[in-house]
Amino acid sequence: MDSQATTVITGEGVALDVVPAGIGLRMLSALIDVGLSVAILIWVAVAQFNYLFSNASAAQEALFILLVVFAVFVAPVLIETATGGKSVGRFVVGTRVVRSDLRRVGMQQAAIRAMVGLVEIWATMGGLAAAAALIDPKNRRLGDLAAGTVVIKERVGARAVEAASKRADAIVQAHEAPVTPSWIQSADLRRLPPELARNARSLLMRGAQFDEQARVRLLAGIASELREYVFPGPPPGVGDEEFIAAVLAERTRREAARLERNRRLASSFLRV
Structure with missing residues (x-):
């Protein structure tokens, strides 16, 4: 097991060794996700609102605001909830958001993370999130602390699953x-x-x-x-x-x- 492994007690009282995702992986996945959101917003703005900032109607401005809210808040919440803690960036780097007891994240946890992320990621260009992750032993940002979640290395977790399975088989076979x-x-x-x-x-x-x-x-x-x-x-x-x-x-x-x-x-x- 990785030297950074930490023991987490699940809701069933079972101890699992997991490795929190490092600050580098978290920043890379965040850059991918934020980059995709920005790219979508730019595409929508260019395609649908050519005169948004010069000759836009109130309805056009309201629609654009709704699209911004969807891109930076609603979509991340829906994706994170539907995939059990994944996003495009986390899929690429091999990480996942889970609750503190390693259970699957729900819409409540995803919404809290996204809401806090509006400030620590979007409003501060990720500076507040990076500072919090550097200070926390498990590299959690403020959204994780508020939601009771942690981002883990999923691929290391898979190796831990295999190792646990082999140890269990060995004990049962030996005794x-x-x-x-x-x-x-x-x-x-x-x-x-x-x-x-x-x-x-x-x-x-x-x-x-x-x-x-x-x-x-x-x-x-x-x-x-x-x-x-x-x-x-x-x-x-x-x-x-x-x-x-x-x-x-x-x-x-x-x-x-x-x-x-x-x-x-x-x-x-x-x-x-």
Whole structure:
């Protein structure tokens, strides 16, 4: 994953690693979109309003104003809503606007971005938008902050989808979706420190190398540490080794399920 990746929590509580679009990509896509809007306005003005500024009627002036509003506000909102955060410029550079939880943007978010964009992009020639993006860690402009959106690198997101899919497949194939006791499946299993997880796994794999007393002592120590991360604890009669094995198996099962949700959500949010 790119070193600029940031973890975003989706509405389903799933963590996805995404890479915010850099200021360069954002400026390039904005130049393309603004350039197209200006080109359309110029074409309309030349084709339909040859005498707009010298001998124009009130109706002609009103129509031209409506066309300007359509080109700089209405059209971007409709396109962004219909394509789920795309525009011509973003399609070219491979970026997409998404909500902060990576859900598809709606008309409300698109309208807020476009409305703020009238000031930070059109009124200031993009200067205010560029300044805000340079300051924000995720390169968001003021419209993104107001709408709760972020522009991400969609092509990097696609690679993340593929990587998540491979990790999920590898875990399921290696462990064959381990079956765990019902008591651990319903337990609150907090994130284990990496060192504790490694020690627990190593002890289960190499336990036969220790004499019985040392093995029992090590199992008791690991089980005692693990109990701080599992609530409620194991029911009566569950031994230390059985407890450790159940925790590690459930951890693997949940990780495989999380990666599968990650893959499906990322496919839904980041791909066309």
